[in-house]
Amino acid sequence: MALPDFLIIGVPKAGTTALHSALARHPGLFMSPVKEPKFFLTDGPPPAKGGPGDAETYREHVWRRSDYEALFDDAPEGTLRGESTPFYLYDPDAQRRIRETVPSARLVVSLRDPVERAHSNWTHLWSAGLEPVGDVIEACAAEKRRVAEGWSPFWHYIGLGRYGEQLRHLFSLFPREQVLLFRYRDLVDRPAETLDRICGFLGVEQGLVTEVPRENVTAHPPQSHRHRLLARLVRLGDPVLGQRITAPMERLLQSRGRPRQPLTWAQRQELLAYFAADIAVLQDVTDEDFSDWLRPRERSGGLVGSRPVGQRQARNGRPRGGS
Numbered sequence: 001m002a003l004p005d006f007l008i009i010g011v012p013k014a015g016t017t018a019l020h021s022a023l024a025r026h027p028g029l030f031m032s033p034v035k036e037p038k039f040f041l042t043d044g045p046p047p048a049k050g051g052p053g054d055a056e057t058y059r060e061h062v063w064r065r066s067d068y069e070a071l072f073d074d075a076p077e078g079t080l081r082g083e084s085t086p087f088y089l090y091d092p093d094a095q096r097r098i099r100e101t102v103p104s105a106r107l108v109v110s111l112r113d114p115v116e117r118a119h120s121n122w123t124h125l126w127s128a129g130l131e132p133v134g135d136v137i138e139a140c141a142a143e144k145r146r147v148a149e150g151w152s153p154f155w156h157y158i159g160l161g162r163y164g165e166q167l168r169h170l171f172s173l174f175p176r177e178q179v180l181l182f183r184y185r186d187l188v189d190r191p192a193e194t195l196d197r198i199c200g201f202l203g204v205e206q207g208l209v210t211e212v213p214r215e216n217v218t219a220h221p222p223q224s225h226r227h228r229l230l231a232r233l234v235r236l237g238d239p240v241l242g243q244r245i246t247a248p249m250e251r252l253l254q255s256r257g258r259p260r261q262p263l264t265w266a267q268r269q270e271l272l273a274y275f276a277a278d279i280a281v282l283q284d285v286t287d288e289d290f291s292d293w294l295r296p297r298e299r300s301g302g303l304v305g306s307r308p309v310g311q312r313q314a315r316n317g318r319p320r321g322g323s
Contacts, residue, residue, distance in 0.1 A: 002072045004032070005080040006106040006202055007098065010089030012153075012160055013120040014112035014184040018212045020084040022195060028204035030075035032083040037062035037071060040094040040101070041087060041153075051151030053130040058152070080202060086110075087153050089166050099173045106202060107174060112184035113293045114161030114275045115268055121157050136263075137270055158274045164281025171285065181286065187212055265296050 008016050017035060024031040038046070038061045046058040062068050072081045088094045089109055098105060112120075122139050125131035133139040140157050147156060154160075170179065180201040186194045192210040199206045263271070272294060279290050 002069060002075065002081060003102050004072065004083050004105060005102075006082045006108060007088065007102075008082065008084035008086065008108045008110070009095075009098075010086045010109045010166070011112060011117060011163065012086045013117050013124065014086065014110040015187045015212065016084050016086045016110060018214065019108075019110065019187065019198075022191075022209050022212045023082065023198070026199065026204060026209050028079055028208075029202070030072065030079040030081050032071040032081075033074075034062060034071055035083075036085045036087075037068060037083055038085050038087065039063060039065075039068040039083075040085070040097040041091055043097070047150060047152075049150060051130075051146060051149070051155050052132065053125075053128065054152045057154070080204060082202075087160075089163070089170065090153055090156070090160050092166075092169050095170055095173055103174075105178070107170070107179045108198060108201070109167075109179065109181050110184050110187060111163055111181060113297070114163070114279070115263065115271045115293070116297065117161050117184075118157040118271060119263055121154065121160065125154070137267060140271060140274065161275055162278040164278040164283075164285055168281065168285050181288075262297075268296065 008019060010016075020031055020035045023029050042061065042063055045063055046061040047054075048058060049055065050058065062071065071083065075081045088098060098107075118140060119136055122131060122136040126134070131139060133142060136157075143156060143158050147159070167181075180198065182194055182197065191212040195209050195212070196206040199209070276294060279293055282288075283290055
């Protein structure tokens with residue numbers, strides 16, 4: 001029985017699914033067969049209720065320590081064991097649990113422009129039929145109410161993007177040399193170089209993995225009567241029958257999806273108001289310049305291109321290769 005040597009702890013919609021798959025190809029690394037086991041998010045069983053789709057997500061939590069350790073049973077001798085749960089950075093209690101359980105673990109964080117991240121997050125849930133609000137601005141405005149009602153962290157479009165306060169807390173628990181920060185755009189634009197940087201940080205041979213697969217690419221189904229009907233059925237069916245009923249409807253919803261549509265500068269400005277102060281904190285905490293996040297984007301939406309044929313939105317929290 002063993003625990004991980006390293007964790008990808010952040011952030012959702014910043015390439016962590018693709019990064020998990022890329023690192024799994026390295027002979028010196030063993031990635032958990034379940035991406036996003038979410039073990040450190042709770043001290044016991046997860047909640048039973050939340051927002052649309054949360055009941056199924058909570059059923060997927062690997063919360064028993066014996067089950068969590070069993071994820072690494074097949075790791076070949078001499079390999080480093082890792083898992084990817086990008087919600088750990090967001091949750092101060094998860095950070096503390098990691099510190100108490102695996103204090104020497106190396107922590108990997110992919111940071112994405114918080115407005116782009118929020119938009120991609122909203123689009124992910126919209127494409128799955130779970131997001132009932134068809135406008136990202138309105139959905140973000142509803143966040144306080146949703147948090148108060150117990151909707152799970154994946155619905156926290158704004159909160160998940162406040163990296164400054166999250167990293168400030170993390171650095172109070174872990175020395176900075178145990179934490180690797182990089183930008184999502186580096187993973188997209190310079191995959192070989194970025195993967196080498198990650199491998200160097202982990203202490204395994206560089207140059208063996210050079211590509212990041214196109215996984216979990218967000219589709220953007222248009223608003224339509226068809227989408228409203230299928231989405232309503234998904235939200236009604238998920239708490240009762242879970243993926244048995246919702247998976248076929250998700251495939252129908254996403255079959256007409258386009259690449260994620262860019263935000264206008266006006267929309268971006270409206271969402272930036274939620275993040276501007278935290279970006280200043282982030283710059284202070286990291287001593288790096290993130291001021292480009294405060295300006296219009298030259299590239300927006302679908303940064304990794306169109307979704308590969310036959311692929312649907314990733315459902316993490318289950319064995320890789322499963323449905």
